[in-house]
Amino acid sequence: MRPIILLDSGVGGFSVYKPAKELLPNEDFIYIADKKYFPYGDQPAKIVQERVFSIAQWAIENKAKMFVLACNTATVTAVKKLRKKYSSIPVIGMVPVIKTCVEQTKNGKIGVICTPRTARSAYQKELITRFANDKNVYIRSCPGLVESIESIKGHAVDNLSELQKALLYLKNKNIDTLALGCSHFPLVKDNIQNLAGENVLILDSGGAVSRHIKRVLKNNKDLYKSNHKGRTQFYTTAKPSEFDIMIKRYLNLKSRSKLLRV
Numbered sequence: 001m002r003p004i005i006l007l008d009s010g011v012g013g014f015s016v017y018k019p020a021k022e023l024l025p026n027e028d029f030i031y032i033a034d035k036k037y038f039p040y041g042d043q044p045a046k047i048v049q050e051r052v053f054s055i056a057q058w059a060i061e062n063k064a065k066m067f068v069l070a071c072n073t074a075t076v077t078a079v080k081k082l083r084k085k086y087s088s089i090p091v092i093g094m095v096p097v098i099k100t101c102v103e104q105t106k107n108g109k110i111g112v113i114c115t116p117r118t119a120r121s122a123y124q125k126e127l128i129t130r131f132a133n134d135k136n137v138y139i140r141s142c143p144g145l146v147e148s149i150e151s152i153k154g155h156a157v158d159n160l161s162e163l164q165k166a167l168l169y170l171k172n173k174n175i176d177t178l179a180l181g182c183s184h185f186p187l188v189k190d191n192i193q194n195l196a197g198e199n200v201l202i203l204d205s206g207g208a209v210s211r212h213i214k215r216v217l218k219n220n221k222d223l224y225k226s227n228h229k230g231r232t233q234f235y236t237t238a239k240p241s242e243f244d245i246m247i248k249r250y251l252n253l254k255s256r257s258k259l260l261r262v
């Protein structure tokens, strides 16, 4: 069966995979963690683009029915060029839920936390100008947070000073809505909520992206209708045994990931 391929630099795409798997139980998935180049947030744009193109090529060779960038950093850096270069496969990206934040905010003050690369990106700036021009949007990057989420020892992210500083800054701005602009962050949403305070509404894009995946497959008449029980294969470009620990930690699955040499 032709799989849906999801790509992230590491475990972040699990925040898309989980709702997508629930919504599409008959589909086969291939999840790719590009751990060799992790974190994308600190990489030059050229490297992120080259990685995304090479893995898209692999997806096409492996007859994928769809290629999902389950990563905000990869999307803001590469999705436009990717769609031009690889028009033979449907590509889905993910961006911070600015539009939903605008619908939900009561006081017009919105926070966004993301990787340094996404914070600097023209793509995110355009999104804010387009949807939130009459709101106050405050963006903070949280260096070190994705590394902490991927740490084998399991660091307590609440103690991360960069995250504490970012949320203190946003609290002082009196935000009432916060967009998680990195696919890794929903995996530690409870910790972020503790630091942000219970009055802040936290939103992420995993649910919306998975509904979009379903909509596009339906429009393309490419959804499986059989009773086939969908399977998932996990690949990583570095250290499969460490990635298996992450699969257990965040998905509670015992799985053997394979090394992908791309």
Ligand code: DGL
Residues within 6 Å of the ligand: 008, 009, 010, 012, 013, 038, 039, 040, 041, 042, 070, 071, 072, 073, 074, 115, 118, 146, 181, 182, 183, 184
């Ligand atoms: N999960 C990725 C995102 O959504 C980025 C993590 C990284 O910096 O590699 O932005």
